[in-house]
Amino acid sequence: MNMILSFLNRMRIGSERVLGMNRRNVEFVKVLNKRRDFPLADDKVLAKEFFLKFGVPTAPTIEVLSSLFETTNFHRRFLFSDFVVKPACGSQGKGILVITDRTDLGFTTISGGHISASKIEYELASILFGKYSIGRSDKILIEKRLEPSAEFEAISVRGLFDVRVIVVQGVPVGAMLRLPTVQSRGKANLHQGGIGAGVNILTGKTTNAFHLGRLIRTHPDTDASLINFQVPHWVKILEISRLIGSHSPLRYIGVDLTIDKILGPCVLEFNARPGLGIQNANKKGLQQLIREAFERENS
Helix, strand or coil, X not given: CHHHHHHHHHCCCCCCCCCCHHHHHHHHHHHHCCHHHHHHHHCHHHHHHHHHHCCCCECCEEEXXXXXXXXXXXXXXXXXXXXXXXXXXXXXXXXXXXXXXXXXXXXXXXXXXXXXXXXXXXXXXXXXXXXXXXXXXXXXXXXXXXXXXHHHCCCCCCCCCEEEEEEECCEEEEEEEEECCCCCCCCCCHHHCCEEEEECCCCXXXXXXXXXXXXXXXXXXXXXXXXXXXXXXHHHHHHHHXXXXXXXXXXXXXXXXXXXXXXXEEEEEEECCCCCHHHHHHCCCHHHHHHHHHXXXXX
């Protein structure tokens, strides 16, 4: 108990309702995460290697592209028709391309649109040249497309949901379910119109939901209830989050997982500077979530 209280007091963790961005950066990210370790989370290729080293389940990797030469004649060379393209160092879901099928001239995207062979090669080149990595050269991660388990059919519209778990010093302290909408074009990103639903860390059931800054109770596209939804495999999700937290040199992270209809829980990525939307989703300050979790851990 003394060690727990010492940590809480040293980090000045109280029960304030909301943790602001500046305090998060200065007193949490800067103290718990060393800058030299940031690339482990910021680079999806490095993160994938880290996950595999410790047996963390992820989407199967199809290919990693690192040169312009590898993008030439992509449509003819690449035989898969169901995959996801990710900038290795992208953020906020930008640059991610989800492909569900291919045609004679190109590919079909998750939103039902079409992207030509020449356009996808242009996008691949843009990723390499740093379009989504603040101008720094980048790599391209191509993975098998994961598909949401059947339980999420009514609340995961045109795309893949994810579960964000905040892990501090190896302990899961808070969670949020992020859901895609028609407006977000199948991406579960809150900045692009996705939904954030708070999840009770003990039970795995949703408690509140918000969309574009306002509280909601049903999905705007399907009218399905977003309250008291039981996230499947909750114990496994917490186990995976703890596993990553226990091995990661970054001690304050956001672990993003999904549940594939065949593979079950899979980690998508983790973040060294997780956003603070989880406070709105849970209607509870992050400091309070941390204190409650650490006190439970020691009880």
